[in-house]
Amino acid sequence: MDLFEYQGKQYFARFGIPISKGGVADTVDEAVARAEDAGYPVVVKAQVKVGGRGKAGGVKLAADAAEVRTHAGAILGLDIKGHVVKRLWIEHASDIAKEYYASFTLDRSAKKHLGMLSAEGGVEIEEVAATNPDAIALLHVDPVDGLSLEAAREWVARATLDPAAREQAAELLVRLYACFTEGDCDLAEVNPLILTPEGRVHALDAKVTLDDNAAFRHPEWEEFAGTDVEDEREARARARGLNYIGLSGSVGIIANGAGLAMSTLDVVNQVGGSAANFLDIGGGANADVMAAALEVINSDPAVLSILVNIFGGITRVDEVAKGVLEALDRVDISSPIVLRLDGTNAEAGRQILAPHLSDRLVAEPTMLDAARRAVALAGGQS
């Protein structure tokens, strides 16, 4: 789960990482109140989970209450790359002497934690990596040992942070690492990490991605749930416990297993169609799950045909076939369905389906044939 900036900063604060004084506002009046608390001048920042908000007019400096009113009014409701601003973060504006970059993530190749630190912050780190890779000081941390203050001190020196910033930065990095590990983040990024003219180091932005798998040991994450503006179809699927991702095509996809679902998308694309979604129903594939999956897909007006691609392993295909028929009794589906059922007990499954097949319920022997048929029914090229 990606956090909004304000959530990321509040998460940072729990681990003792210094942030600017500020607060959240959903209205212009709230924005003024938060600004009074933070102390002028303040920065009014749009809370959206997309980059480039500064260029889009989503970040403004305000010297007094009148300016806060003007900017908050303009930014609330602003559309930034398809994300409508519903919430603001108002914080005391910091004077900036230097901007740095710091982050922790997992290096999947090295199977270690990877810290990235640069004296050239404030810009996209991908840009620095492309134009001046030597400006990024990398540090691999063994997850068993963790990051010591000594190692952090060597690191900030190697990254050539200004001497005045080094000790505070090293301490902040140890706290950021604690946030990353104990806080179960996939990514904990500060860009920029700033040095003020008065010699203070603190986080001016926060980009945090939480590891959903760790939610069981973070009851406090509850407060982050439901703040995300998500695709309506995805919200419906989530409510039914389905692993669904909305896409923009016209062939609805139901498959068992993430790999097979991904592969089904690919094959639909190869034969000239496009998928309306990714949907993995997992190992179960019983009537309840199938009915829920069909309901979600049926509610997407862009869907013109539905491709059900099941490979029975533990899941027996005859059970799946019964599940499909039972689900069809319960749900009124507006698009034709193409079934590809293979694997354990496939023959028995096909026999169960045979008497029910029609031009609205079609069976095909292979994944490729099924994809072709589904794409044709959706009006594609095949």
Next chain:
Amino acid sequence: MSIFVDERTNVVIQGISPTSQGLYHGLRNRAYGTRVVAGTNPKRGGEEIEGIPVFATVAEAVEATGANASFISVPPKFAADAIVEAAAAGVPFVVCITEGIPAQDEAVTYNRLVREFPGTRLLGPNCPGIISPGKCNIGITSGDIALAGGPVGIVSRSGTLTYQALHELSQQGVGQTSCVGIGGDPVPGTSFIDCLAAFEADPDTRAIMMIGEIGGSAEEEAAEFITGSVTKPVVSYVAGVTAPPGRKMGHAGAIISGSKGTAQAKMEALSAAGVTVALNPTEAGEAMVDVVRALG
């Protein structure tokens, strides 16, 4: 021959109880012919479940039964401890199918095994397990879609695509030496490279099928390894050509970040390594059948 497990493998099921996933899958594995010799449960030491003797700890189970492989399907919050317990008891091969283990736990566990228990190989987590057809099946793969006798070794990041691959080959009469699901998580205990090296060293494996997916750089690293160290023909398929960036496609590890981890880049790297790259699982199966027929 086969890799990692065979007819001499003795399996202990960790966290066994009458209602556990471990027992359910373990009984299926036993019905396939796998030697399931023990179970563990701290509260049930001394009991017997479905004819399987239960011990309080893995160490006791190893001592009493000579178990040399363990099977873990306990919930995510207990999985890391279970893996370390097996390793500490000297179990050389640990299969963990548990899905949903926090990445931080996986990273710590992986590095602990490397440093403290280098004699233990972990397969998974979040994987379907391993089957050496006709000899041993640990995990959730359905034994009847596999065909014994070789000559193909399969390694895959995806469960259902593994079954699909087994099925396509078996239907054409092409058998398998071993089929290894390494799992879809960010820090798998066993990598493509580990399996490629084992298949390369296994005299009965004459061709290798490798099934990858988006995310990370494991396929690119495998391609580099194939270039330098694999002489046997390799057929590959990578799922997720049409996956959108920034979205996890089911598996925790299957995510395109920026321009990294795309299926296209992986397929290009594999092609450059001399691998036959198929565009879908069916095509991969057909390509492998051709490769095997050409081997004579």
